[in-house]
Amino acid sequence: MIKSGFFERNLRYIFPLPALFFVLLLMVFPVAYTLVISFTDWALTSGRPMKFVGFSSYLGVLKEPRFIDAFGRTFSFTIGAVVLEAVIGTVLALVLNREFVGKNGIKFILLLPLVSTPVAIGIVWNLFYDPTIGFLNYCLSILGLPQSGWVTDASTVLPSLIMVDVWQWTPMIALIVLAGLAGLSSEPYESARVDGANSTQIFCFITLPMIMPTILTAVILRAIDALKTFDIIYAMTGGGPGYASETINIMAYKYSFEYFDLGSASAMLVFLFVLVLAASLGVMRLRKRFEA
């Protein structure tokens, strides 16, 4: 190289600098701040200054039955939604994994729920779920089945919300697995057919093991997002009826921006981080095992 200025030599530090600075300023600092607040008793409404109280916000939150319920609900929602999405999504991908006329059209249709605004989706589903004018109760009445309260009934609200999540996100798993299937090499299939394997054997011993890492990655991404689901639940039920659909994320939001009890809200958020982190690490480890 003829000229090698300071900029040129330090490109590897200078190029990422703006992005790094931005993330530090808008993510790392705020998260550290949240952590600090979680060790204080700070309620904006009380007018009292922030006071350091150690772990008492955490203990307070853990003693709160409403939080324990929200914690469990976050798990039920995530596991319910993600398991259904993984199974249905994989089946969809296997069905669609062939050449046919209109395949791109189907892919476009599958993209629609993914790019739609969650708040608007939530509202459309609320119209479906409406107990008196909703389309779903109309379907039930045609089939001669008893009507349901859907999201207005504490016993059915969580499955109803899971159903919306499944409708919106199953296509993502399907598209990811479909892309994974398209990338598989044909060699193992050829040798299996030479060996006289039937299609069930081919599926169980070749296809499934080869796409398992892809399915698991899709599941990680989806599980992390499902743990943090906010828009759909907030728009459809606001966590209700009562607290029947309140997840940690919704509860932390209410404690922050409705009750302004920042100490407790931060403690809940720290629990949520840990949960998200544990979920990511756990599934990543599982994925490694499949690759080995």
Add this chain to the structure above:
Amino acid sequence: MKQSPVFRIFFPILLVLIIVPTLFPFLWMLLSSIKSQVDIISWPPKFVFDPTMINFYKVFREQDFLKYLINSSIVGVSSVALSLLMGLPAAYSIARFGQKRLAVFILIARLMPGISFLMPWYIVFSRLGLMDSYTALILSHILIAMPVVVWVMSAYFEGVPRELEESAMIDGATQQFAFLRIVLPLSVPGVVTATTLSFIFSWNNFMFSQVLSMEKTKTLPIAVYNFMSYAEVDWGGVMAAAVAIMAPAIVLTMIFQKYVVKGLTMGAVKG
């Protein structure tokens, strides 16, 4: 693989079973947006009715929807532009110098629950008098858009053959020149993917704007949501609003379908 004849008969049925449930909510939204309130609340639900444009008229005339549409566009375009400006060099650096840790660091922004930044932002932005400002909203939306840019583009840059840059650099070009004049022009499809996806994510974001914006900078999702909180839900109006907010994202997806699929699936498949 050869298909059994049974499968060949059932395949179209399976396709219908996939398409109908996926599309039905969109269809119902569209139909409801051109129904009068009487037709919407009638039981059983009406499939045949006199279409009306009154809901769209109400949304755009009486609800200032155009203003929210402009707000959403300002926030989306600015945050995506700034994300590209900061994210592209970072992604190139990650791809060329193998900065895995940096990549993970920026991706954490994608994994963290948004509300954990939002509460401190709320406190700081209030004190700085930045509530209800475009600045606060754009800054918050960069944290949505930039990880997408870095994620998509670092993978894309890795696929650009290094030899092209090296030969330019042997001829005396600097690395930043090679990046700007050789790598970037070759990466237009990747940039399209990153731009489309990050714009859609910013467009759809609800939580950040719900807290950081008020009357002046309110974005579309908030306007649609507020529409619901009337004493009696004006379903027709709400559905018209839903159609209006989804239309741009759907049109973008239609134009850039290939890129959107690639962007949503690449991370998982490449691992």
